[in-house]
Amino acid sequence: MKQTEAERLLRMALRDLADEVDVGGWSPVGPTGEPTGRVAAAAIRRGRWLRRRRRAAVALVAVAAVAAVAVPYQLLGRSGDALVPPVGPLPATPTPASPGPAEVPTAAEVPVVELNAANWADAPVELADGWVVTGAISQSWSAPATGPDPSIVLDRSAGRYQEIPLPAAAYPAPTGAMLAISDDDRPFEIGLLEAGTDAQVRWVHTGQHILTPQWSPDGRRLLLTVADKESAETRLTIVDADSGTVASWPVDTDRAFYCTDYCEFTWSPDGREVALSQTDPVGQRSESIRHPRRGIQFFSARDGSATRFVPVRGDVAGPWSWSPDGSQVVVQGQQSAQLVDVATGEVRSELPTSRVYWTSGDRLLYMDSAAGMVVAIGPDSTPHTRYRLPDRLAGRELFLAPG
Amino acid sequence: MGRTEDQDFTAFVAERGASLLRIAYALTGDRHAAEDLVQSALAKAYARWSRIHGDAEPYVRRVLYHEQVSRWRWSGRRPEVMYASVPDRPVTGPDEHTALRMMLRDALRQLPPRQRAVLVLRYLEDLSVEQTAQILGCRTGTVASQASRALERLRKLVPDFAELTDQSEALR
Numbered sequence: 001m002k003q004t005e006a007e008r009l010l011r012m013a014l015r016d017l018a019d020e021v022d023v024g025g026w027s028p029v030g031p032t033g034e035p036t037g038r039v040a041a042a043a044i045r046r047g048r049w050l051r052r053r054r055r056a057a058v059a060l061v062a063v064a065a066v067a068a069v070a071v072p073y074q075l076l077g078r079s080g081d082a083l084v085p086p087v088g089p090l091p092a093t094p095t096p097a098s099p100g101p102a103e104v105p106t107a108a109e110v111p112v113v114e115l116n117a118a119n120w121a122d123a124p125v126e127l128a129d130g131w132v133v134t135g136a137i138s139q140s141w142s143a144p145a146t147g148p149d150p151s152i153v154l155d156r157s158a159g160r161y162q163e164i165p166l167p168a169a170a171y172p173a174p175t176g177a178m179l180a181i182s183d184d185d186r187p188f189e190i191g192l193l194e195a196g197t198d199a200q201v202r203w204v205h206t207g208q209h210i211l212t213p214q215w216s217p218d219g220r221r222l223l224l225t226v227a228d229k230e231s232a233e234t235r236l237t238i239v240d241a242d243s244g245t246v247a248s249w250p251v252d253t254d255r256a257f258y259c260t261d262y263c264e265f266t267w268s269p270d271g272r273e274v275a276l277s278q279t280d281p282v283g284q285r286s287e288s289i290r291h292p293r294r295g296i297q298f299f300s301a302r303d304g305s306a307t308r309f310v311p312v313r314g315d316v317a318g319p320w321s322w323s324p325d326g327s328q329v330v331v332q333g334q335q336s337a338q339l340v341d342v343a344t345g346e347v348r349s350e351l352p353t354s355r356v357y358w359t360s361g362d363r364l365l366y367m368d369s370a371a372g373m374v375v376a377i378g379p380d381s382t383p384h385t386r387y388r389l390p391d392r393l394a395g396r397e398l399f400l401a402p403g
Numbered sequence: 404m405g406r407t408e409d410q411d412f413t414a415f416v417a418e419r420g421a422s423l424l425r426i427a428y429a430l431t432g433d434r435h436a437a438e439d440l441v442q443s444a445l446a447k448a449y450a451r452w453s454r455i456h457g458d459a460e461p462y463v464r465r466v467l468y469h470e471q472v473s474r475w476r477w478s479g480r481r482p483e484v485m486y487a488s489v490p491d492r493p494v495t496g497p498d499e500h501t502a503l504r505m506m507l508r509d510a511l512r513q514l515p516p517r518q519r520a521v522l523v524l525r526y527l528e529d530l531s532v533e534q535t536a537q538i539l540g541c542r543t544g545t546v547a548s549q550a551s552r553a554l555e556r557l558r559k560l561v562p563d564f565a566e567l568t569d570q571s572e573a574l575r
Contacts, residue, residue: 006567007526009500010557013507014429014527020508021428021437023421040416043442044409047449185447187469 050167112373113387120390121161124154124403127387128376129359132403135172135179136396152392153179155196162195171212173219174401178241180213180222190224192241204244206237210264216271217319221301223274225265236265236274236304249304251276257306261291262332265299267319269326273298273307277315290315290334295345311345314338320357320400328379330356330364339379349380357400367398374398412449415459420445423463429523430471432512440470465538468524472517472539503563510560518553521546 115125124132138149150163151170156177164170168183172195181191181201187208191201209224216223219241226235226248237248253259253276260279268275275296283292293313300307314331316322321330322342330339332354339349352375357365359376363384368375372394376385389398420441427437444466448459455462511519524535525546536543558565 006564009504009507009564009567010522011526013504013511014523016504016508017432017511018425018429018527021424021434023424039420039438039442039445040413043416043445044412044449046442046446047452050446050450 110383111385113385116388116390121392123159124156125161125387125390125393126403127359127365127374127400128363128385130403131357131359131365131400133374133389133393133398134174134401135170135399136393137169137171138396152396153195157196164193164195166201169212171215172399172401173215173241174217174399175219178215178219180215182209182213190222190239192222192239192244202244204239204246206239206246207235207248209237214265214267214318216267216301217269218271221271223265223267223301225263234259234263236276236299238274238301247304249299251299251304257297262315264315266316266321267301268298269319269322269324271319272301274301275299275316278309280313290332292334310342312340312342313345314340315354317355321354323358323379324361330354330358351377351381359402365400369395374400408452412452416445419460419463423467426464426523426527427467427471429511429527430467430516430520440467443470468520468538472520503561503567506561507557507564510557510564513560514553514556518549518556521549522553525550 126132132154135151135153137151150165151168152161152163153170153172154160155162164179164181166181166183168181168185168191170193171180171182173179177195177197179191179193179195181193183189183191186203188205189203190206190209190213191203193199193201206224207226207228210227214223215221222239222241224237224239226237227233228235233250234253235248236251237246239246251257253263257276258279258281259276263276265274265276267273275298277293278295278297280292280294283294293315295309295311295313296316297309298307299305312329312331314333316329316331323329327342328339328348329342330337330351332338333347337351337354337356338347339351340347351364351366352368353366355366359365362378364377364379365374366377367373368386371386372389372391374387374389375383376387377383423441423444424437427440428434431437431440444463447466448455448463451462452459511522514522520539521535524530524538525532530538532543532546536546539546
C-alpha cells in the first residue's frame with residue numbers, strides 16, 4: 001500500500017506531538033529498580049486499594065450467601081463487583097474548634113457564616129433558604145496515597161454525613177436517600193444505592209452515558225445522556241429509581257435537534273421535561289469557545305417527544321438553574337455565565353458561574369472552589385452571604401438541595 | 404501480591420512506562436492529564452496483575468484508550484487545551500512541510516478524544532482498522548467514520564493539509 005504524502009505528514013505530526021512530552025523527566029521507578037519511583041509506587045498503592053475493594057465485595061457476597069439474608073435489590077451486574085461495603089459513618093476530622101454556625105462580618109461587608117466546625121458531619125450543613133449540602137465528590141483525577149477520595153453524602157434519616165467507600169462517584173438525590181453511582185469501570189451501567197442502609201448497589205444497564213447523571217427534582221428519576229457507540233446515536237435516557245426501569249429515546253442531534261460541543265440533557269424545573277441546547281448552525285464557530293446556540297429544545301420526560309423551544313442561547317446546568325417561577329434561567333453562554341429571560345432570550349446579567357442553585361426568587365447559591373465557600377448572590381450577582389465550608393467539603397463538587 | 408510480582412510489575416513500568424506516556428500525551432495533549440491517565444491504567448493493571456502479567460501491555464493500552472474516551476463525559480468540568488484560533492503558519496522553518504507538520508500537530512490537539520484516539524491508533528501505533536476497532540470496542544465502520552470526521556476537521560483547521568489530501572489519494 002502506497003503511503004501518500006498527506007498520510008506521511010500526519011504520521012510525523014502525531015510523532016511530533018507524542019515526542020513533546022519529556023519522558024526523561026518522568027521517573028517510573030527508583031534508581032535501583034524498586035517501586036520507589038513516583039508513578040510505579042502510586043500505581044501499586046492505588047492498585048492495592050482497588051484489589052482490597054474487590055476482595056471486600058467478594059467477601060460480602062460470601063457472607064450474604066451463608067446468612068441467606070434477603071436483599072432488597074436484584075443484582076444486575078457482575079456478582080463479584082456488585083456488592084459494596086455498607087456505608088459507614090464519616091469519621092470526625094480534626095478541624096479547628098469553632099462555635100458552630102455564626103455570622104461574622106468581613107471587611108468586604110459580606111457576612112461570612114462559619115460552617116467549619118469540628119463536628120460538622122453530625123448535622124446537615126445548612127445554607128440560605130433552608131438549603132443543605134447533600135453530597136460532595138472529588139474533583140481530582142489524581143488518587144491520593146490512600147486511594148480515590150470517597151464521596152460524601154448526607155444521610156437524611158440520621159441527619160449526618162457518611163462516606164461512600166466506593167472507587168466511584170456517588171450522586172445524591174435531592175430528596176430521599178437514593179444515590180446514583182457512576183463507575184468508570186462500568187461505563188454502560190449506573191448504580192443505585194440507598195444511603196444509610198445495608199442495601200447493595202443495584203446496577204442497571206443503560207448504555208454508555210456521558211457527562212454526569214442528573215436527578216429529577218423529586219429525586220425519583222435519573223436522567224442520562226447516552227452516547228451509543230455502535231449506532232452513533234445520542235439517547236435521552238431516564239431511569240426510574242424505584243423500579244430500575246430504563247426508558248430511552250434516540251434524539252437526532254445531527255439534524256433535527258442539531259447539537260454540538262456540550263450536549264447534555266438536563267431536567268426542567270418541574271421534572272416533566274428535559275432540555276437540550278441547540279447549536280446555531282449559521283453562527284461563527286471556534287473551538288476556543290463554546291459553540292453558538294440558537295435556543296433550548298424541550299422533550300417530554302414521559303415519551304421523549306419534542307415539546308417546545310425557547311430562545312435561550314446557552315447551556316443550562318440543571319433544574320435548579322431556573323428561577324422558581326420559570327421566567328429566568330442561568331446558562332453558560334459562549335464566553336460567560338448569564339442570567340437570561342426565558343421568553344425573550346434577553347440577557348439580564350452576568351454571573352460568576354452557570355452552576356448555580358436558585359433557592360428563592362431573589363437568591364442563588366454557587367460554589368467558590370478557590371475560597372472554599374458557597375456564596376449566596378442576588379440575580380444581579382450582588383453577593384449577600386458567604387458560607388465557609390468544612391475543610392472536608394471545600395474544593396469538592398457539591399450537591400445542594402432543599403433541606 | 405508477593406514481592407516477586409511487585410518487581411515484575413515495576414520492571415514492566417520501567418520498560419514500557421515512557422512509551423505509554425508518549426501515547427497518553429498524544430491522546431491528551433497535556434502532561435498532567437497524560438500522567439494521570441497512565442497511572443490510572445497502571446493501577447488497574449496492577450489490580451489484575453496475576454491474570455494479565457503475561458500480556459500486560461495490550462491490557463494497559465486498552466485501558467488507556469478506554470479511559471481517555473470515557474473521560475469525555477467529564478469534559479464539562481475538565482479543562483481542555485484550547486486555542487484562540489488555529490495557530491498561524493510559523494514564519495520560519497526549513498521547508499513548507501515542516502510548517503505544515505507543526506500546524507497539523509497543533510490542530511491534532513483540537514480533535515475530540517474519540518477522533519484523536521482513532522488517529523493515534525491508526526497512524527502513530529500503525530494498527531489496522533480492525534485492530535483499532537478491537538481496542539476501542541466498536542465496529543470497524545465506527546473507526547472509519549471517526550477517522551473520516553477527524554481528517555475532515557484537520558482539513559478545515561489546516562487548509563494546506565486539505566490541499567495536499569485533495570492532490571493525493573485519500574487517507575485510509
